[in-house]
Structure formats: structure tokens, C-alpha cells
Amino acid sequence: MAAEDYIADLTPEMPFGDAGRVIIYSRYLAMWRHREGTLSGDEEALHDMRVGSRRLRAALDVFASAFHGARYREVHQTTAQLTDELGQVRDHDVMLLGLQRYRKGVPKEERAGVDALTTTLEAEREIARRRLSRFFDELEARGYDRQMRHLFGQGAEELVDG
């Protein structure tokens, strides 16, 4: 089990609502720590942030029935959008890496075709990267980080139903 996957302070007998807060906040922190690397263009950080956002989204899906306030719905929706935006870039990174490896193994006369596809994918990835960068600005404007800490961080128990 990876360290990021481990959730401390969780027991099978704790109330579902309390467990939800612990799980969501743990998943959130595990994702958010890759933000700086992602913004700086680190492909591995982006991959980790995408996986983290999927785990967070899965947790938010599961606990939607326990925390049904407008603010919960808002961060749930924003997280889903973030997952999609990260995915757009990551999917292109994966395809480009695959094509790079493939190109090394094919005869020289076939490389022009691989290069043509690579050029298309690189242009698409650039568009996706710009969209992601704009989305991070939007997260800042929406106060996403502050909201997540406010709703699920330490001492936030009375706020989760908001």
C-alpha cells in the first residue's frame, strides 16, 4: 500500500459522517500537494494529482448522501471539473510517451507518419495545458483550497452540512 493511499485515524466503528470528513480531507491533502509540481509542468506531478483527484472525487461521490449542503455540492462539482481538466493533459502525455517509444522501434521510412500524429497530439496537449492553467486561476478565484479546509479540515464539524 502506498503511503498516500493510507488514511490515518479511521476505524470501522466510527460514525459515517466523521469518517467521511477524515477520508475526504486526507484525499484532498494527498491531491493538493502535487499542485505546485503540476503548475510547473512536471508530468509525474500532474499524473499524481490526477490520480489524487480521482480518489477525492470517488470519496465525494460516496459521502454526498451524508453532507448534502450547497457548499458540498460546489466543491464536489469543482473537483469533478478539476479531474477532467487534469485528465485532458494526462491522456495526451500518455499517448505521446507511447508514440515516442513506438517510434524507436519502427523502420525509418515509417517515422514521418508517427511524427505527423505526434505533432497533432502536441498541439492538442498545449491547448489542454492552457485550459488547465486557466482552471487553476479559477480555483484560486473560487477559493477552492480555503473551502476544502473550511469544510473538512480540523474543527470543521459544524460546517459540513452548510
Next chain:
Amino acid sequence: MARARTVKGLHRKATLLENARAIVAVRVAEMFDFSYAVGDPEHLDDLHNMRIAAKRLRYTLEMFRVCLNEDGEALIDVVKEIQERIGAIHDADVLLEMARLRLAVVAHHRTEALVAAAGSGRVDERLAAVRAVFDGDDAQRGLAGLLARTGAERQSNYDAFTAWWQEHGGDKLRARLDASLLQNPAAAADATAHQEQPQ
């Protein structure tokens, strides 16, 4: 893409284990509802949906790891394998579609170039221009090669997953998943005391 089903009957004051039982049951059902598509090329969309459902189930099992019995870790690995095997097929499908589109664009450009080459000058000049187009960079060859190799690998992965599912999936896997949670509070307390911690 199949949306996550809402799990009904959850209670905020109930224990994590009690609610986890209901949630895991729904996520298991989601994945198996699409499993009819395994080995049926007519239902690729639902094979893709099965991958999404497997991913959702995997994250749910990981999230409720503390509530799983001794088979839990092995089950997480099996569900991850399902997700990755179908993922490889899906990735190939996406790449094949992109390569087909690119091939169509390249073919169109080449047709335009050939028509232009054949359209002006003396006959020997026209024929030389046509030959020059054929002798130029041939992206079509590379894209067709990519289609051939990726298509063959994809078919191999598809057949391998179908065989894998026959051996490791189906009813036996469902029974294990349905029984994956701890049975009672005493077992839960014991599991908490012995919970694995990351290195």
C-alpha cells in the same frame, strides 16, 4: 460514460462499516452489470463503462480498506488488474481512432498535391511532378504501420482479457467481492488493532 449510482439508505450516524457494506455492494453491482460486454466486440462502450466502474470500485475498496477482511488487499489488486487490462484496450482504441483520422487528413492532402501536380505544364513535367509527390515523405506508410501494429496488439490484449475473465472473473470474483467486508464489530475492532500501516 456511466455515472456513479447513488447509494440509498446510508445513515450519517451509523458506523462506517455498516454503510461501507451498502456502498461496496452498489459499486460491485455497477461493475458486474457491464461484465456481459467482456468478449463481445459489439459492446465496446459497455466494456469501457466496466473499466470506469472497476476504477470506482477500486477507489471505494481502498477508501474502506479498514473495513475489509483478509481477502481485501488481494481483491483490490484483482480489481486494479481489471481496470488496467481494459484500460490498455481502451487506450489502443483511442490511438487507433486518432491514427485513422490523421491518415484520412494525410491522404486528403496527398490527393490534393497529386491533382495539383498533374494539372499544369507539359506532359513530362506533369508526370515528373506526380512522381515527386510519390517520392516525398510518406506519412501514410507510418500511420498505416501504426494502425497495423496497434490493432494487432489491441486484439491480443482483448483476447487475453477475455480469457483472464473466464479464469479469474465472473461469479467466483463476485462472491469474493460480496464477502469482502468484515462481518461484525468484534472483527472490526480486531482489524483496527492490526491495521497495516505504510512503510
